[in-house]
Amino acid sequence: MTLAKDTFPSEQIPSIKRVMMPRDTNAVGTIFGGVILSEIDLAAATEAHRHHAGMVVTVSMDKIDFKAPVRVGDLVSFFTETLRIGHSSIKVKVAVWACRRFGGGSHEYVTEAEVTMVAVDEAFHPIAVTAGAGSDSTPG
């Protein structure tokens, strides 16, 4: 499976879906980029927890280009795909699509990111990724 920019992944279940509200806006009335970055981080952690039941923290998020604005009322989907599992790290691709609630319900590609999460112990030191279903641990 590969998340592509030109095709809405209608067959895939997104890790997160969120309706954008007026509280999420910036000074010009569209959705604040930081809100989208926060959801990307959470979506990546959700994907990482499919591979590691314990705590994971975000060590890296690559360059992110926003290709289209997100608007109030849009239903935004955050699709994820695991790119690589290392010793303690899990690299995840997150693709973000907006469904235009006030624009006929069309899907528009917003952005994508590659996020690396690291499995850590109680002292926040890296540990080996352990196989197994996810937990509800809080991502860092």
Ligand SMILES: CC(C)(COP(=O)(O)OP(=O)(O)OC[C@H]1O[C@@H](n2cnc3c(N)ncnc32)[C@H](O)[C@@H]1OP(=O)(O)O)[C@@H](O)C(=O)NCCC(=O)NCCS
């Ligand atoms: C994540 C953290 C524990 C890693 O510690 P570290 O000393 O860099 O650990 P290591 O050098 O052993 O690297 C651990 C793994 O992370 C990977 N990694 C480290 N830095 C990375 C980076 N910038 N980009 C991608 N991967 C990275 C390493 O390749 C390694 O992967 P592997 O075990 O699969 O081979 C530490 O950097 C940390 O605590 N960062 C803050 C995390 C955090 O709080 N995030 C939320 C921010 S508010």
